[in-house]
Structure formats: C-alpha cells, structure tokens
Amino acid sequence: MSTPVIEISGVKKIYRMGETEVFALRGVDLTVTAGELLAVMGSSGSGKSTLMNILGCLDIPTAGSYVLDGIRVDGMSRNDLADLRNRKLGFVFQGFNLLPRTSAVENVELPLLYDRTARWTNTRQLAAEALERVGLGARLEHQPSELSGGQQQRVAIARALVTQPTLLLADEPTGNLDSRTSIEVMALFQALNEQGITVIIVTHEPDIAQYAHRVIEVRDGRIMKDHAVAAPRSAADDVARLDAEAAELAAGVTKEAA
C-alpha cells in the first residue's frame, strides 16, 4: 500500500445563516492514496462541493482533521493555505476559469509566478512544456476565446499540472463539454493518472464516474458509498471506438451515394 495523499477524519462543515446552522458536512472520513483516480459523486446540495473546497484548501473545516501529503491543513492561515494550494494542488473547474484576453501559455504560467520558493527558473518554458503534454503545443499564443471548450479545458489541465502537484482536483471538469469531448478529457486524466498523478474528480454523471478506479458517493453531508471499480473503462478505447464508428458511418454514406 502506498502512502496516503489525503487523510481526513471527522470533518464537519457548518455554515451559519443568521439564526440557522446549515450542516454541509456531518463527519467525513476519507483516505486517498497516491496514484488513485477517484470520483466523488453526489447530487447538488449533497455536500460534495464543500468537500471539494476543503480538499482543495480553499476552505477550512469547522471540525475534524485534514492532513494533505503529511501536512496538517486544518487551522492554517489564509496565506499558508494559498502557498499550500500553489505547491501541492492543481485545480480544474467546470467553467475552465482561464484568464480572458490572456494567451494559453500565460495562463499556464500563472501558478509558477505565485511560487514563493523560487524553485522555477524558466517559467515560460515550463508552461509551454505543460501545454505540449496536453496536446496543445501548437496553440501557445491562442487566447481562450480562440479555443474550443475542450481545448480550454486542456489549457486548464496544463495550468493544474505545471507546478507538478501532489494532487489534481477536478470539479465537474466535463460539465460544460459535449459527450465526445468529455471522453477525450477523461482520457487525458486517465493518461496523467497512469503517469503517477493522483486525481480526484467531482461529478454527478455516472458515465464519467465509470472511468475512475474508485467511486465515493456523498449524500446529506456524509459518504454513503465507497467502492472500487473492478474494471474501469478506458476513455482512450472509447474515443477510438467512436472514431471507428464515425468512419464506418462515413463509409456507409459514401457507399449509399455510390
């Protein structure tokens, strides 16, 4: 068994809305080991977004402990959380969240510029390499508005990868994409996971969850199910099959025409 990347126990999150208290999380225990490809499922209001925010060090739990890659996160200051996000985490969002009117390579370079340890020297070069890794080596200078949804999400993934994070967190990464592009993006996540990166994907689509190795279901602020997927689907194979079908279809059309 490899070392745990995430260890949370008894995590609660309570939001105060005037007089009433809203329990977003009612005690969650979760351990994620290095190299996992984990899907977090749940309907809206289940608490999965809150869990995501806490795992992403954007929010701190009201109670319970959170250890990320051996570092105790709960009780950290805003600045320490910011530094931790920079060093350990990569985010991919549903809405891509790229800086508008800023080239792809500049977008990817952004996290490197906020690094406080001075470990990156040639930031522009590293950003270009990350874009190469997600297959956008030819689109370095394109602005988000000049890229398709799938390409924008690839830029976002490159931005998440560029700091060599311990953990890649994706919040509904395929929510704004059509089904074929969704599968392509999942294929990219699977490929990155095979290269050793731990990936957590939050989704409410079972189709997407079937590409993960392990699926947990969150409901009413608790983890209701936690099961390994015996034989996860390969997104790359699905893409290949879709291509083959499309080719067949095209061939059929040509035959009919003849």
Added chain:
Amino acid sequence: MKTKSLLTMAGGSILKNKMRTMLTMLGIVIGVGAVIVMVAVGNGAQTQIEAQIKNLGTNLIVITPGSTAAGGASQGAQTFNRLTIADADKIKSDATLLSAVSPVIVTRTQVITGKGNWRTEINGVSTDYLTIRDWNVTSGSLFSDDDVNAKRKVAVLGATIVKNLFPDTDPVGSQIQLGHVPFTVIGVLDAKGQTSSGVDQDDVVLVPYTTAQDRLSGMTFLGQILASAQSPNDMVAAQEEIRGIMRESHGLLGGGADDFTVRDQTAIAQAATSTTSVMTGLLAAIASISLVVGGIGIMNIMLVSVTERTREIGIRMAVGARGSDVLTQFLVESVVMSLLGGVVGLAIGFGGAAILGHVMGWSTSTPLIAVFVAVGFSAAVGVFFGFYPAKKAAALDPIQALRYE
C-alpha cells in the same frame, strides 16, 4: 512574486483596457498639466519681476524733494524744500552705510547730430550713477571724476539714442549737440529695456552733473539723489541714516516735518513679487484640486475593475496568490496608471506653458522641483486612491470569487 512579472502583469492589464485606461489617466493628465502650466506662468511672472528689481539697481535708495504726506502753507515757508548738490555731498561724506551716492539733474532737450535729432531726457549724474543703477557701458567709458570736476562736455548715450541717431556706427568720439551745447560722446550704455510701467530706460543721455547744472539746466536744485546701500541688510538703517543727515542739512533738527522723501524702491517691487508668489500658490492650489478629482476617477475605475475581475481574482487565489499578491497587483496597476498620467501631464504642461508663453507673450519658467512634486504627487494619488479598491480585492474569499458571475 517578482517585480518584473508584477509590472508585466499590471502593464498587460492596463493595455487590455486601452480606452478605459486612457480616460482614467486623463484626470491625472489634466491635473498635472494644469499644475505645471499654472506654476510656469506664475513663476515666470515672478522671475520677470525679480529681473526688474535687479534692473532698478542694487540696494537702490531714492531721495526726492518734498514730502508726500505733508503739504500746504507751512512747507512753503521753509527755505529748504529742494535738494541741492550740498545735500548730495553731505550724504556722500557723512553716511557710513552707503557705497555710492549720485545727484540726478533731469532736463529734457534735443539731441542733434549731423544726421538727425531726437528729443530726450538728459541726466546729469556723478560717476557713482552706473554702480547704483547696476548698469554697464558697452562701448567707450563713463566720464571720470576729473571730467565732473572740470565740467567737461562729455556724454554717454543710451541704447535707444544710438539706435535712432547712430544706426550703423559706433558713436564714441563723435560730436553731438545737446540743445545748443556741443558735447563729445565718450560711451554707450548697455540696453536695459523697459520698466514695469513701460518707461524706456534706454532713452537717456548721461552727462556730468556739474556740466548739466552749468550748461544745460542752469538749476541749482536736483530732481533726486540716488544712493546705494552697502548690503541689502543695511537698507533700513541706511535710509534712517540718510534721513538724519538730510534733516541736519535742511535745518530740521529742531523739529518739523521732513521736506524730502527717502524711498526704497525694492520694497515696492518685493511687494509685487510676494503678490505674484501668492498668486502662483493660489493657481497651483486650484490646479491640484483637479489632481484630486483625477485620483477619485482612478479609485472609481479601480473599484469597477475589482468587481469586474472578481473571477480573475478567484482564479489567482486558487492557484496560490496570497491576499498581499492581489493587493500589490491592483496597487501597482493604479500607480502605473497615475504615474503614466503624470508623465503625460508633465509633457502637456510644458507644451501648454510654452504655447501660452508664445501666444500671450508671457515669460514662463517651470522650476525643476515642480516636476518632481507633480510626478511624486501623481504617484501618491495612485497609492492613496488605489489602496481601498486593492484592499477590497485582497479581502475576497476565493470560493465566492470563483463562483462570481
């Protein structure tokens, strides 16, 4: 975060909104430009007045007959209501705080040469006159004490006379006639220009006062006596000293009002200087109000910008920007904007002052300090009015900011 990437980032963000940036900067541009123009005009006026004071002569004291305050019959009863050569000699010999004294006999007559004639003012003066008036001879020389004592008929011409009667030649050595008396020209005065009241100071001929008294006016009384104090600090004491000497000379020791006036012309000119310096300050103060208005414009735009870029701030925070990074970024943006505006305003201010000076014929000059103050002030405006929006941006919650639509 490195300074270089901070500046690139700020520059990039400013360039992305060119129109908005320009409009925001306009406030500062106008503010700084207005300050520079106002200071240039005010300062130019001041410099001009200072030059005029210098032109009047160094530490000039003027003694004129009669008292401006006293008038009426009692004055007429006194025998000594005129200045005489004796007064001038007594001041020269008794005063300890004066460096030069010269009687001035004023008459008007025709200057006649072979080529033409010109009516002008003839001043009979002593050899101290040029020292007192801070005046120089460009060609030839002034008459000597010997000339004065011997009552020689020698004359020194003002630049206007030379221009009119000797257009292309050096008059030194030529013969002229003042009225009916022949004189030899021995020198030409430096051009001094007009006084503030528009009197041409170069329209004059200087002759020894002894000669003037004897051959030209025939008067024993002087128009005025000019004196020069040894240093500006002695001005008040020197005037008091002259007053004492004059009262003694005029037999007023027993009492009675002064039948002469001792004036210090620089005091009048200095009053004018301080008036213009107050005006300059006032103009600059009014102009700096537009700088403040420009600063509020920057704050307004920065606040809009923070709201508009909430999601961007969220993204930056998600990838690891600290609150202080966001604060610095917005602060740098507003400072860069206001500094750029300041520099452009400076250029426009200088251009505007030059054009105004050219069109209106005013002399303008901008002291270097005004440049630094204007640019420094515009940077300060950027920091001051940029801080609140930047602080607001830095305090955003990353989760809220990311969700902002």
